[in-house]
Amino acid sequence: MNAWSELILILVILTNLLLVGGNRLTGLIRFAAVQGLLAGLLPLLAHSQALTARLVFLAALAVALKGVAFPLLLGRALREADIRREVEPFVGSEFSIFVGISLLAFSFWLSEWLGIAQAGWLRLMLPVGFFTMMTGLFLIISRHKALTQVLGYLVMENGIFLLGVALVGEVPFIVELGVLLDAFVAVFVMGIAIHHINREFNHMDVHLMARLKE
Amino acid sequence: MNGLPQPGLAALVLLPLAGCGLCWVLRAPKRILAVTWLASLLSALAAAPAVWACLHGRALQEAQGWLALDALSAFHLAVMYCVFILSSAYAQIYFNGGLSSGELSLAQIRQFASLWLGSLAALTLTLISNNLGMMWVGMEATTLLTAFLIIVRRSPDALEAMWKYLLICSVGIAFAFIGTLLVAASAKGLVQDPGQLLHWSRLMAAASGLNPKLLKAGFLFVLVGYGTKAGLAPMHSWLPDAHSQAPAPVSAIFSGCMLNAGLYCILRYGALCHALPQLADWSAGLLRLLGLLSISVAAVFILFQNDGKRLLAYSSVEHLGIIALGMGLGTPGIFAALFHTLNHALGKSVGFFCMGRLGQIYGTNDLRRLAGAARREPIWGNGLLLSLLAILGAAPSAVFLSEFLILKAAVEAHRAGVVAVFLAGTCIIFISASRRAIATAWGEPASPARLPGPRAGLAATLLVALPLALLFCLGVWMPGPFRGALERCAAVLNGSR
Numbered sequence: 001m002n003a004w005s006e007l008i009l010i011l012v013i014l015t016n017l018l019l020v021g022g023n024r025l026t027g028l029i030r031f032a033a034v035q036g037l038l039a040g041l042l043p044l045l046a047h048s049q050a051l052t053a054r055l056v057f058l059a060a061l062a063v064a065l066k067g068v069a070f071p072l073l074l075g076r077a078l079r080e081a082d083i084r085r086e087v088e089p090f091v092g093s094e095f096s097i098f099v100g101i102s103l104l105a106f107s108f109w110l111s112e113w114l115g116i117a118q119a120g121w122l123r124l125m126l127p128v129g130f131f132t133m134m135t136g137l138f139l140i141i142s143r144h145k146a147l148t149q150v151l152g153y154l155v156m157e158n159g160i161f162l163l164g165v166a167l168v169g170e171v172p173f174i175v176e177l178g179v180l181l182d183a184f185v186a187v188f189v190m191g192i193a194i195h196h197i198n199r200e201f202n203h204m205d206v207h208l209m210a211r212l213k214e
Numbered sequence: 215m216n217g218l219p220q221p222g223l224a225a226l227v228l229l230p231l232a233g234c235g236l237c238w239v240l241r242a243p244k245r246i247l248a249v250t251w252l253a254s255l256l257s258a259l260a261a262a263p264a265v266w267a268c269l270h271g272r273a274l275q276e277a278q279g280w281l282a283l284d285a286l287s288a289f290h291l292a293v294m295y296c297v298f299i300l301s302s303a304y305a306q307i308y309f310n311g312g313l314s315s316g317e318l319s320l321a322q323i324r325q326f327a328s329l330w331l332g333s334l335a336a337l338t339l340t341l342i343s344n345n346l347g348m349m350w351v352g353m354e355a356t357t358l359l360t361a362f363l364i365i366v367r368r369s370p371d372a373l374e375a376m377w378k379y380l381l382i383c384s385v386g387i388a389f390a391f392i393g394t395l396l397v398a399a400s401a402k403g404l405v406q407d408p409g410q411l412l413h414w415s416r417l418m419a420a421a422s423g424l425n426p427k428l429l430k431a432g433f434l435f436v437l438v439g440y441g442t443k444a445g446l447a448p449m450h451s452w453l454p455d456a457h458s459q460a461p462a463p464v465s466a467i468f469s470g471c472m473l474n475a476g477l478y479c480i481l482r483y484g485a486l487c488h489a490l491p492q493l494a495d496w497s498a499g500l501l502r503l504l505g506l507l508s509i510s511v512a513a514v515f516i517l518f519q520n521d522g523k524r525l526l527a528y529s530s531v532e533h534l535g536i537i538a539l540g541m542g543l544g545t546p547g548i549f550a551a552l553f554h555t556l557n558h559a560l561g562k563s564v565g566f567f568c569m570g571r572l573g574q575i576y577g578t579n580d581l582r583r584l585a586g587a588a589r590r591e592p593i594w595g596n597g598l599l600l601s602l603l604a605i606l607g608a609a610p611s612a613v614f615l616s617e618f619l620i621l622k623a624a625v626e627a628h629r630a631g632v633v634a635v636f637l638a639g640t641c642i643i644f645i646s647a648s649r650r651a652i653a654t655a656w657g658e659p660a661s662p663a664r665l666p667g668p669r670a671g672l673a674a675t676l677l678v679a680l681p682l683a684l685l686f687c688l689g690v691w692m693p694g695p696f697r698g699a700l701e702r703c704a705a706v707l708n709g710s711r
Contacts, residue, residue: 114427114428114431115427116399116428133388133392137385140381140385146377149381153381153384153385153388156388157388160388160391163392163395164395167395167396167398167399168395168398168402168411179347179351182351182354182355182358185358186354186384189358189361189362189380190380190384193361193373193376193377193380196365196368196373200369200370200373201370201373206377209370209374209377211370211371211374212371212374212375212378212454212458
């Protein structure tokens, strides 16, 4: 079981680097979907004790939302917006990869500093959670399109999901449920917002939306 | 729980939601707007007995400790209801013109009313949650619901403001959740029942055993996260846009309730840090730092601000900064900061009410073009001047008193730097904003008004005059029971009930 979860965590790291370096929007949505799927499966492996119905239900919900529902929503927004498929980052992809690797290093340092001695492979989970979260943040900050920003938010949510499993393990059921639903509604709401923005501006380039400033 | 004759706390969340449902059944826009007011009033009445009891030192817990009310949350709840009742009443006046000219459709009014009551429910949930996770859910729901309140009237500017608000605050809220997780991790093994891991009262009781490093990291994340919602600099960048683009009643609840709710969440975590001797000074220092930064940033931007709503928005950054500063200055500071919370909420609401109507009548928010407003529109023009003077801290207003008390707390704590920055910031803001306010109210008219507009009626007069009268009364005389209630709120934060 340990080997499996370690493999999953390494795959999550890989998806993060792909997300940071990728430059086709459809590809990015696919990477985020794979990452969501992996993140959703982890809680099943994280607890060595018997699988409870609660755990299975949550994992199923997480996989359904993060792996299926969110990418579908984003894909629809992409088709509807009929935009150019390139990512057009503010910074080049080589630099992005460099930032990604620095973030990875920083995440390991941060987890060391917090000094929660976790048994075995759980040690890997905390830095991967931080790394995923910071990758999402980086995507939000450094990309032009509203859609890529939502994607970044999704990646951030994946990271927080991993952090939750690593830090607490047993977050109260209702809170976990609330968090998942909140993420769902947030993405849904952002999708609607993109729809409006696209209709009103005929584009969704965030850096062109700059009428409100001092 | 204690045999009080009052509806359960959960009812306070359900009541506005019921009103929300009613909005979708009714077909007359004016009735729908009336429902928003009635539902706010009814919720306030339903909450009144519990709030009263808690302000007198009781503490309620319900639903296995998931919901709770103590003096601190009761006080914030009371302020929130005041602002909601006033703003819902004002919404009837504000949307009246748009309704009669056919600019606003039934669907838009329905959207507004249901989101409005939904936000009330979400804010209530935030304030009455004893569970930190639940509190977070309430705050996140507030963000998502209020985002659409900004674009009731759709325009490119409003959409831009909404997108900034949605994205920045969602990221902020995500940070707050990481903070919540870290705090939960810091309490591992202290709370037996995992279902109660995040109950604030449990954490408070076991505070001395919390892992300081994790709590420290958690507080940092929470401060940045909820600080974004509270509009503290440097996370305030969404605030002026959202406030200036939203309809005026929405701006009023943003400034009067939502920002306070964000700060309230930070305070709950601050109390946990306060209970650990090695973190108490550190967390108070951070609050002071963010407070002073907010005051300075607001001062710089108010200096050159000609847009009335943006001016009020930056003034909110300033006042939330003042409140955060007070919270970092020990018990006398906390007392003054809570008092300031009420004063700012009342004064700022009236400010947005007047600015909103003047903006509608003149067709612009540019203060230079509103010159002479007090002669043309005595209620709204004078209301704007008086409310601005009141929130700027002109002498007999309650804001003056609360700012003075915060200053006194800083002097007594021998914090010369804090005193200097605070005085410089508030003086700059006072001079630049009051100069503009006086010119707006009594200056020579620059351009003719767009529409003649209906005369402000009795309801409008009361809406402007009552809160202002209260503000100026509280500045002169603070009743004993009110002082006692504020002291009990401050005691909650010090960990001694």
